[in-house]
Amino acid sequence: MTRQLSRQNHAENEPFYGKLWHKLKHFPSGLAEGSETAPSVSGPAAAAVISAAIGCFTMMVTHHLSDTSKATEKIVWNLGTWIPGSKTDSDLWGNIGSYTGKETMLLVGWLISWPILHTLWKNKNIKSRTIFFWMFALLVAATAMCWHPLFPYLPLT
Amino acid sequence: MVQHSKQDSTTDLATSEFPRQLDIAQVSIYGLSFLSAGLFLFLPLVNLLHPSPWQRWMGTIHGMGAMCALLVMVYTGHLAFPLLRGAGKILPQMRTLAFWSTILSFLAIATGNWAYMRYRAGINFGGARALLKENSPLGQYVLMEYHEFSVLFTLPLTVACTWILWNYGDSILEKQNRPVLTATCVALMAIMFFAMGGMVSGLGVAKIQAL
Numbered sequence: 001m002t003r004q005l006s007r008q009n010h011a012e013n014e015p016f017y018g019k020l021w022h023k024l025k026h027f028p029s030g031l032a033e034g035s036e037t038a039p040s041v042s043g044p045a046a047a048a049v050i051s052a053a054i055g056c057f058t059m060m061v062t063h064h065l066s067d068t069s070k071a072t073e074k075i076v077w078n079l080g081t082w083i084p085g086s087k088t089d090s091d092l093w094g095n096i097g098s099y100t101g102k103e104t105m106l107l108v109g110w111l112i113s114w115p116i117l118h119t120l121w122k123n124k125n126i127k128s129r130t131i132f133f134w135m136f137a138l139l140v141a142a143t144a145m146c147w148h149p150l151f152p153y154l155p156l157t
Numbered sequence: 158m159v160q161h162s163k164q165d166s167t168t169d170l171a172t173s174e175f176p177r178q179l180d181i182a183q184v185s186i187y188g189l190s191f192l193s194a195g196l197f198l199f200l201p202l203v204n205l206l207h208p209s210p211w212q213r214w215m216g217t218i219h220g221m222g223a224m225c226a227l228l229v230m231v232y233t234g235h236l237a238f239p240l241l242r243g244a245g246k247i248l249p250q251m252r253t254l255a256f257w258s259t260i261l262s263f264l265a266i267a268t269g270n271w272a273y274m275r276y277r278a279g280i281n282f283g284g285a286r287a288l289l290k291e292n293s294p295l296g297q298y299v300l301m302e303y304h305e306f307s308v309l310f311t312l313p314l315t316v317a318c319t320w321i322l323w324n325y326g327d328s329i330l331e332k333q334n335r336p337v338l339t340a341t342c343v344a345l346m347a348i349m350f351f352a353m354g355g356m357v358s359g360l361g362v363a364k365i366q367a368l
Contacts, residue, residue: 025249025250025253026249026250026253027253028253028256031252031253031256031319031323032249032250032252032253033249033326034248034249034252034322034323034324034325034326034327035323035324035325035326036326038324038325038326038327038328038329039324039325040333042334042336042337044321044324045321045324045325045336045337045340045341046337046340048316048317048320048321049314049317049321049340049341049344051313051317052313052314052316052317052344055313056309056310056313059306059309060306063306083270085270085271085274088274091278091279091281091282092278092279092282093274093275093278094273094274094275094276094277094278094279094284095274095277096270096273096274096277097277099270099273099305100270102306103266103270103309106309106312106313110313126336127336128335128336128339128340131336131340132339132340132343135340135343135344139310139347142306142310143307143310145306146302146303146306146307147298147299147302147303148298148302
């Protein structure tokens, strides 16, 4: 049997750094308290987590597609020109390049799939195994795609 | 706060004028935490001594941003374990920690984008990517490509976790919401995994070729 070793919260005896840490842990306070009305089903949570994984997967697919040809890379690069530093004239300072397009596709995949899934699932109870299957499958695939494939027709550029 | 041992002490065998064991443990843990956090936060400042002006500026700023993001994400990820076991006391702290993880993830990515510009400078200007492809291609194709993409995964995941923890409130601990709690905690652990992998791979690239 484990003994409860934590002491009681003697607020009046707490040193100043204890009070400061307590305040920091609850900042911002509105967020720390949580929402007053909570969903009664798992659908909204499933939509949030799975759409995040879809965004990651979309970005990695875009990354590999952009490696297939210079023309595709240019298209991907143009998608990301809204990000500062995407294109510059300086070879000394460089530019971010098509990476901005890939970041854009992460945002597109994530922020488009989230409202769609939320609308579809907001009143549904999504099973635990469905949530975990898609989370793991998409994130493991996205992580594996962080390395160059071994196909000979996709040489390193 | 040091207290002297009392008659009703549950940890000391005999009363004494010395501090209670719990006080010694608390002071030790605080001390070690401050020391290790301080040492880790000191590491990016070493970039200030680098001969390259880009590494001095961009390396220090991105390094500090990445280190702060890593510390908060790892702290949050560690607390995800007791949360998964149902420790409701830490819920308010988890909500704010997930929020600050989101902010710091964004800052680390933004500063990383900035450093990435100079990383892609032309070979005649000493660009790190070009030099790595010439001299140590695995540094670019294995380390850097893993780094630049895997750390981006933390942003949507932290936003999702923040939103879920706020939206479900304390009802996330109820039995019917067990899948939601589990998915959120696993996502927080995944964030920790990507943050740690990103830090190590980023340090690896910087070790081979600086900006």
